[in-house]
Amino acid sequence: MSEDNMSNISCCASCGIAEVDDVKLKECATCDLVRYCSDACLKEHKSQHKEDCKKRVAELHDEILFKQPESTNRGILDPKQSTIKQCCSKVICNGCYCANKIREVEASLKSSCPFCRRAIPETDEGFGNQRMNRVEANDPVALRREGVLQYHKGDYQSAFEYFTKAAELGNVDAHYQLAVMYDDGHGVEKDKGKEIYHLEEAAIGGHHDARFNLGWEEGNNDNFERAVKHWIISANLGDDGSINILMEKFKEGFVSKDDLAAALRAHQAAVDATKSPHREEAEEYYRIEDNSNTEDC
Incomplete structure (x- = not known):
């Protein structure tokens, strides 16, 4: 924050009175640029502050919007290789699911959720009851x-x-x-x-499809600098579509060589983070099972 802004928040932006023991200043309700000693001063100064306030609100919003999430909203789990348990709304990757099934078979255990230990229903009605129990509990998932x-x-x-x-x-x-x-x-x-x-809201939470779509919206409005920012963020989260479009925009001159190289490295790191020996074993298991089912048809 600049020295001028520091001065603005230590004194009333309207009358100039400094904050002392008997004078408490309150921040503008929507930005962090100015403070006021009273509602009267706020009202008097409102028209002068309006444009600066609007600009600062947009800046604050962009600081949040373009902050790189640490991971997707599912962490390092690949949505295509994981599932959500209806009984407790926990997410399990295919690797852990297969490992748990093998454990149950080898130990002759009844099939149950590895998280909440509830028995796996044997009927559609049972699954439906589990689903609605979570809905009635206001489980957001x-x-x-x-x-x-x-x-x-x-x-x-x-x-x-x-x-x-x-x-x-x-x-x-x-x-x-x-x-x-x-x-x-x-x-x-x-x-x-x-x-x-x-x-x-979804993009801020790490939803890379939402982030990708925001990039398209900005691109359609010729805001390519903002579009590229969105695609870099989603590429860093492992989104294939975003890395592909960044390579296209690099050829068109909208993405620098350094930015593309950094995005490629981050994308590969994000993809690698979703892999594990158990997940690769599960992928092979499902591939063999699919081939077997195809041969039986």
């Missing part, structure tokens, strides 16, 4: 999954309600689903502003 189920059934109103509740409880995937709904207009009126809001 279960709420989001129920929203997806209702969406694919065509019950968009119910889907919207489940997604909204899950998003309010902090579920990143639910924000992305709401963005999709505001984009396609199923169950709600199309609203670009709300779509972008939910994409940004």
Whole structure:
């Protein structure tokens, strides 16, 4: 923060009175640039501060928006090689799932969740009961999954309600689903502003598809500097689509050689972090099983 701004926050931006024992200054409600000694001073200075305030709010928002998440919203798990347990909403990778199944078979154990130890249901009704138990407990993951189920059934109103509740409880995937709904207009009126809001909330939480889409939105508006920032962040999280488009934009002159090289290294590191011997064994197991099923057809 500049010396001028430091001066602004140590004195009332309107009347200039300094903060002392009997004078307490309060910050502007939306930015960190100025403080006021009273509501009267705030009101008097509002018109002068409006543009600076608006600019600073945008800067603060971008600081949050373009901060590199440490991982995706699923950590280092590849969504394509992991699943969510309905009984407790925990995520398990295919490697751990297969290792647990082998352990159960070798020890002649009844199949159960490796997290909560609940028995695996033997009927669709049992699975449905487990799912609804988590929904009724306001589990944000279960709420989001129920929203997806209702969406694919065509019950968009119910889907919207489940997604909204899950998003309010902090579920990143639910924000992305709401963005999709505001984009396609199923169950709600199309609203670009709300779509972008939910994409940004999801992207901040590490959702690389949301981040990728934000890059497209900026690119479509010819804001290529911002678009590239988004794609670099999602590439760093291991997103293949983002690294591919960065290579395209490098050829077009929108991405520097150094930035592309750094993104390629980070992308590979993120992909490598999702691998493990157990996960590779599981991938081979599923590949053999798929081939076996194909041969039986």
